Amino acid sequence: MVSSERLSESAAPPPMKYGVTKPLSLAGPTEADLQRNAELEKVLRESVLYESEEETARREEVLRRLDEIVKQWMKQLTRQRGYPDQMVGDANAIIVTFGSYRLGVHGPGADVDTLCVGPSYVNREEDFFILLHDILAEMEEVRELQPVPDAYVPVMKFKFQGISIDLLYASITLLVIPEDLDISDQSILYNVDGPTVRSLNGCRVADQILKLVPNAKHFRTTLRCLKFWAKRRGVYSNVTGFLGGVNWALLVARICQFYPNAIPSMLVSRFFRVYTQWCWPNPVMLCPIEEDELGFLVWDPRKNPKDRTHHMPIITPAYPCMNSSYNVSPSTLRVMMD
Numbered sequence: 322m323v324s325s326e327r328l329s330e331s332a333a334p335p336p337m338k339y340g341v342t343k344p345l346s347l348a349g350p351t352e353a354d355l356q357r358n359a360e361l362e363k364v365l366r367e368s369v370l371y372e373s374e375e376e377t378a379r380r381e382e383v384l385r386r387l388d389e390i391v392k393q394w395m396k397q398l399t400r401q402r403g404y405p406d407q408m409v410g411d412a413n414a415i416i417v418t419f420g421s422y423r424l425g426v427h428g429p430g431a432d433v434d435t436l437c438v439g440p441s442y443v444n445r446e447e448d449f450f451i452l453l454h455d456i457l458a459e460m461e462e463v464r465e466l467q468p469v470p471d472a473y474v475p476v477m478k479f480k481f482q483g484i485s486i487d488l489l490y491a492s493i494t495l496l497v498i499p500e501d502l503d504i505s506d507q508s509i510l511y512n513v514d515g516p517t518v519r520s521l522n523g524c525r526v527a528d529q530i531l532k533l534v535p536n537a538k539h540f541r542t543t544l545r546c547l548k549f550w551a552k553r554r555g556v557y558s559n560v561t562g563f564l565g566g567v568n569w570a571l572l573v574a575r576i577c578q579f580y581p582n583a584i585p586s587m588l589v590s591r592f593f594r595v596y597t598q599w600c601w602p603n604p605v606m607l608c609p610i611e612e613d614e615l616g617f618l619v620w621d622p623r624k625n626p627k628d629r630t631h632h633m634p635i636i637t638p639a640y641p642c643m644n645s646s647y648n649v650s651p652s653t654l655r656v657m658m659d
C-alpha cells in the first residue's frame with residue numbers, strides 16, 4: 322500500500338528548478354526561524370550596514386548629475402565632429418550602475434560602480450580618457466580624479482560631491498543610444514573589443530544574479546550578512562586572494578537557489594553548511610555556461626589549461642562566463658575554509 326503522504330508527493334508538480342540542479346530543500350521557515358530572522362535583521366540594522374536616507378538621496382543626485390554630464394559631453398563631441406544637427410539632437414549616452422549599488426547591498430560610504438554607454442563613434446582612448454576626463458577635472462564637485470586606462474577593465478576613479486565613483490566606458494555598435502537600452506541582450510556584444518565586453522560584464526552579471534535568485538529581498542539580506550561576516554574575518558578582498566563583493570554575491574545566490582523558500586536566518590546557516598562540504602574545485606554556477614557563439618573566451622577547464630589551475634571557481638552568470646575568483650590560492654582557500 323502507498324501511504325497518503327507518498328501519494329500526495331507523487332501528485333505534486335515537479336519542484337521549480339533554480340540554477341543547474343534541483344533545490345536541496347523546499348522547506349519554509351518555522352516559528353523559530355522567523356524569530357531568528359527578526360534578530361538577524363535587528364543586528365544588521367544596529368551594525369550600521371544600511372546608509373541613511375540622506376546618503377541615498379545624495380547618491381541619486383550624484384547619478385543624475387553624472388548622467389547630465391555625459392549627455393552634454395556626447396552632444397558637444399557630436400557637434401565638434403561636424404555631424405548634422407539632427408544627429409547632434411539625437412546624440413546620447415547613458416549611465417548605468419552595477420556592483421553592490423545595483424544589487425542593493427551597498428553600505429554607507431561604499432563606492433558606486435557606474436558604466437557610461439556611448440555610440441560607436443565615441444572611443445575610450447581619447448574621447449573618454451581625455452575629453453571627458455578634462456571636463457570632469459574642471460568641475461568643482463569632482464575630486465581625486467584618477468584615470469586608469471591600462472587596467473584589465475579601464476576605469477576613471479573620482480569623488481563626486483564626496484561619493485566615490487568608478488566610471489567605465491563602453492562604446493557599442495549603435496549610432497544612437499536609447500535611454501532604455503537593454504544591456505542584458507547579447508546583441509550588445511556584437512563587434513566590440515575585449516575591454517568593452519569586460520566593461521559591460523558587470524552590469525550584465527548584476528542583472529543576471531537578480532533574475533536567477535528566487536527572492537531578491539532574501540538574497541540581499543543574506544548577502545549583507547555574509548559581507549559583514551567576511552569583512553570582520555578579514556576575508557573580504559579580491560586583490561589579496563580572498564573573495565570580493567561579486568564572489569560573495571554569487572556564493573549567496575547559489576544558496577538561495579538551493580533553498581528557494583528559506584528566509585535569511587536559514588540561508589546564512591545553510592551557506593556555512595553547504596560550503597564547508599563543497600568539493601572545490603567543483604565550480605559554483607547559477608546557470609549553465611553558454612556556448613561561445615560570439616567567440617569570446619568562456620571558462621572551460623576542458624579546453625583552457627589555465628582554467629584547470631583555479632582552486633575555487635565561482636562562475637559569472639552572463640555570457641561570456643568567467644571565473645570571478647581566479648585569485649584564490651590553496652592557502653587563501655584554506656584560510657576561508659577554516
Ligand SMILES: Nc1ncnc2c1ncn2[C@@H]1O[C@H](COP(=O)(O)OP(=O)(O)OP(=O)(O)O)[C@@H](O)[C@H]1O
Nearest residue numbers: 420421422427431432434523526565566567645646
Ligand atoms: N574578479 C571579478 N570578476 C568578475 N567581475 C568582477 C570582478 N571584480 C569586480 N568585478 C565586477 O565589478 C563590480 C564592482 O566591483 P567591486 O569590487 O566594487 O564589488 P562590489 O560588488 O561593488 O562590492 P563592494 O560593496 O565591495 O563595492 C562587481 O560587482 C563585478 O561586477
Ligand SMILES: [Mg+2]
Nearest residue numbers: 420421432434
Ligand atoms: Mg563596488
